Amino acid sequence: MAVIPVDVAGRPYEVRVEAGLIAELVPNCRGLLRKRVVPIVTDANVHAAWGEVVETALRDHGHEPHWRVLPAGEQTKGWETLSATVEWLLDQGVERGDKIVALGGGVIGDLTGFAAAIMKRGCGFIQLPTSLLAQVDSSVGGKTAINTRAGKNLVGSFHQPALVLADLAVLDTLPERELLAGYAEVVKYGLIADADFFAWCEENGKALLGGGSRAREYAVAHSVAHKARIVAADERETSGLRALLNLGHTFGHALEAETDYSDRLLHGEAVAIGMVLAARYSARRGLMPRASAGRISEHFEAVGMRSELRQLGLDCDGQALADHMLHDKKMDAGTLPFVLMKGVGKAYLDREVAISDVAAFLDEELAG
Numbered sequence: 001m002a003v004i005p006v007d008v009a010g011r012p013y014e015v016r017v018e019a020g021l022i023a024e025l026v027p028n029c030r031g032l033l034r035k036r037v038v039p040i041v042t043d044a045n046v047h048a049a050w051g052e053v054v055e056t057a058l059r060d061h062g063h064e065p066h067w068r069v070l071p072a073g074e075q076t077k078g079w080e081t082l083s084a085t086v087e088w089l090l091d092q093g094v095e096r097g098d099k100i101v102a103l104g105g106g107v108i109g110d111l112t113g114f115a116a117a118i119m120k121r122g123c124g125f126i127q128l129p130t131s132l133l134a135q136v137d138s139s140v141g142g143k144t145a146i147n148t149r150a151g152k153n154l155v156g157s158f159h160q161p162a163l164v165l166a167d168l169a170v171l172d173t174l175p176e177r178e179l180l181a182g183y184a185e186v187v188k189y190g191l192i193a194d195a196d197f198f199a200w201c202e203e204n205g206k207a208l209l210g211g212g213s214r215a216r217e218y219a220v221a222h223s224v225a226h227k228a229r230i231v232a233a234d235e236r237e238t239s240g241l242r243a244l245l246n247l248g249h250t251f252g253h254a255l256e257a258e259t260d261y262s263d264r265l266l267h268g269e270a271v272a273i274g275m276v277l278a279a280r281y282s283a284r285r286g287l288m289p290r291a292s293a294g295r296i297s298e299h300f301e302a303v304g305m306r307s308e309l310r311q312l313g314l315d316c317d318g319q320a321l322a323d324h325m326l327h328d329k330k331m332d333a334g335t336l337p338f339v340l341m342k343g344v345g346k347a348y349l350d351r352e353v354a355i356s357d358v359a360a361f362l363d364e365e366l367a368g
């Protein structure tokens with residue numbers, strides 16, 4: 001088992017990575033489940049796949065799971081579900097020192113984490129991430145949020161979990177498209193600051209996606225360790241370091257907004273294309289060789305992912321995509337910081353990017 005410490009000041013916790021952690025949930029929680037009743041928030045799909053395993057794992061150790069099973073999908077991450085979930089937790093008699101369990105992907109983790117953050121001004125929660133994306137990104141680092149009419153993740157808080165159990169067994173039942181989308185966030189760590197890890201992905205990405213357990217454990221643990229270092233150094237995204245984790249996200253969010261956050265484009269798929277665009281835009285500005293940007297798109301193509309804006313068949317121009325970026329929550333006094341690259345493994349935050357120049361670049365990309 002890989003155990004990765006996340007050393008945030010005052011609230012350190014561990015991420016454990018191994019196959020079979022959920023089946024042995026109680027010993028793996030190491031005393032954090034202090035009462036007989038354990039409140040668990042999940043979605044209908046995850047409940048169908050993992051509900052019984054969790055139920056048995058808890059009952060075998062004398063616990064009684066109380067389930068809140070929400071509809072699967074992004075629409076669950078809103079005010080109504082949040083308030084109903086908080087009321088439910090209050091009805092359950094959850095106290096500050098208790099731990100609410102979030103069993104699911106990013107939607108469930110973000111919603112439950114935010115509910116925990118505002119319950120009695122902050123109670124504990126445990127993340128059991130059931131997607132690759134949640135394991136390597138959203139379950140670690142304490143960003144919790146819901147979506148509002150004005151956009152995604154605009155209301156939330158930083159609230160760290162007490163523990164994250166990344167059970168690699170869940171990846172075996174994940175639809176291939178979701179696995180691939182999560183893989184984009186794995187590649188992201190190589191592109192941000194670890195050229196050797198990107199080379200490892202080029203070499204081993206197919207094995208990982210094909211089910212190789214050693215490759216999976218290495219990739220998840222390495223990604224989490226990367227994120228843990230960044231979060232420990234810049235928990236609240238104040239120094240600019242944590243902002244590097246948004247590589248590809250500003251472009252990606254614009255693509256998600258243009259496709260109405262629909263199944264046409266999953267978040268990780270948008271991030272993959274977004275990272276290619278960030279690299280190409282960096283190359284266009286002479287910051288990095290075009291060939292390095294080419295390596296990134298070639299890798300995504302090699303594992304079966306879309307890497308070109310044109311492949312999305314969008315009916316819009318560059319300005320329309322750039323307009324979506326203006327609603328980004330990272331907008332700061334009229335400027336939008338962009339994560340650009342000086343090479344593979346050399347991402348940096350650029351605060352001088354002119355949105356009009358990005359729009360012109362996107363026009364070129366849309367035209368091919």
Ligand code: GLY
Nearest residue numbers: 137141143242245
């Ligand atoms: N997913 C970006 C972050 O956690 O900062």
